[in-house]
Amino acid sequence: KAGVxxxxxxxxxxxxxxxxxxxxxISGHRSVSWYQQTPGQGLQxxxxxxxxxxxxxxxxxxxxxxxxxxxxRSEMNVSTLELGDSALYLCASSEGLRGSLTDTQYFGPGxxxxxx
Amino acid sequence: ELKVEQNPLFLSMQEGKNYTIYCNYSxxxxxxxxxxxxxxxxxxxLFVLLSNGAVKQEGxxxxxxxxxxxxxxxxxxxxxxxxxxxxxCAVDMIEGSQGNLIxxxxxxxxxxx
Numbered sequence: 122k123a124g125v126x127x128x129x130x131x132x133x134x135x136x137x138x139x140x141x142x143x144x145x146x147i148s149g150h151r152s153v154s155w156y157q158q159t160p161g162q163g164l165q166x167x168x169x170x171x172x173x174x175x176x177x178x179x180x181x182x183x184x185x186x187x188x189x190x191x192x193x194r195s196e197m198n199v200s201t202l203e204l205g206d207s208a209l210y211l212c213a214s215s216e217g218l219r220g221s222l223t224d225t226q227y228f229g230p231g232x233x234x235x236x237x
Numbered sequence: 238e239l240k241v242e243q244n245p246l247f248l249s250m251q252e253g254k255n256y257t258i259y260c261n262y263s264x265x266x267x268x269x270x271x272x273x274x275x276x277x278x279x280x281x282x283l284f285v286l287l288s289n290g291a292v293k294q295e296g297x298x299x300x301x302x303x304x305x306x307x308x309x310x311x312x313x314x315x316x317x318x319x320x321x322x323x324x325x326c327a328v329d330m331i332e333g334s335q336g337n338l339i340x341x342x343x344x345x346x347x348x349x350x
Contacts (some may be wrong), residue, residue, distance in 0.1 A: 152256065156280075163340055163342050164280075164325060164327070164338070164340040164343075165339060165340065166327075166338035166340070175335075176335065176336075177335045177336040177337065177338070178335045178337065179337050179338070180337065191287070193281060211279055213280070213282075219268075219329065219336065219338070220268055220329060220336070222287075224285060225282050225285060226280075226282045227282070228279040228280045228281065228282070229279060230278075230279050231279050
């Protein structure tokens with residue numbers, strides 16, 4: 122099976138712009154989670170989607186949003202970019218929802234976002 | 238607010254030695270996850286611990302969870318260089334109808350010959 126893919130791998134934006142990141146899960150996986158990793162804040166959980174519904178959510182402002190399509194592919198959107206949004210954004214897929222017996226996550230390579 | 242503390246944050250070990258990484262958390266939770274990250278790479282899921290007393294083992298790594306003590310340990314047996322990486326624990330926290338996942342700062346492990 123193909124692994125989790127994320128596009129684009131690298132992105133440069135300027136403050137105030139918006140950005141959309143994409144994640145394609147492993148075939149058959151219905152859960153997609155998103156994470157942000159920065160040197161200052163470390164790893165932080167953004168949200169988890171399962172069967173097109175947001176099921177879990179971290180403490181991020183409303184500028185961060187996501188969605189999941191019927192084929193389980195997911196997108197994450199950040200509006201009005203700030204310098205502090207520069208980070209590695211990771212997505213992971215799993216068969217089941219977090220906390221289920223099939224929630225082992227498989228991570229994509231990440232999207233490196235730089236905000237200038 | 239849930240706090241997750243890992244210690245040590247840096248660990249330099251010799252090959253063949255044993256050591257334990259600790260993950261303490263501040264509020265009630267019975268779900269804990271361990272991850273590994275190689276330098277410049279993505280995350281890899283290592284263990285999912287879903288109940289008090291849960292123990293999982295994979296190769297030279299063994300993880301356990303004590304929900305009463307709010308403590309998880311990741312024990313390394315007879316370390317080898319390939320285990321050099323940063324290890325993160327993360328704790329599930331239910332807030333209302335949704336759950337957050339709070340990460341520790343990570344333990345950077347360096348195994349030297």
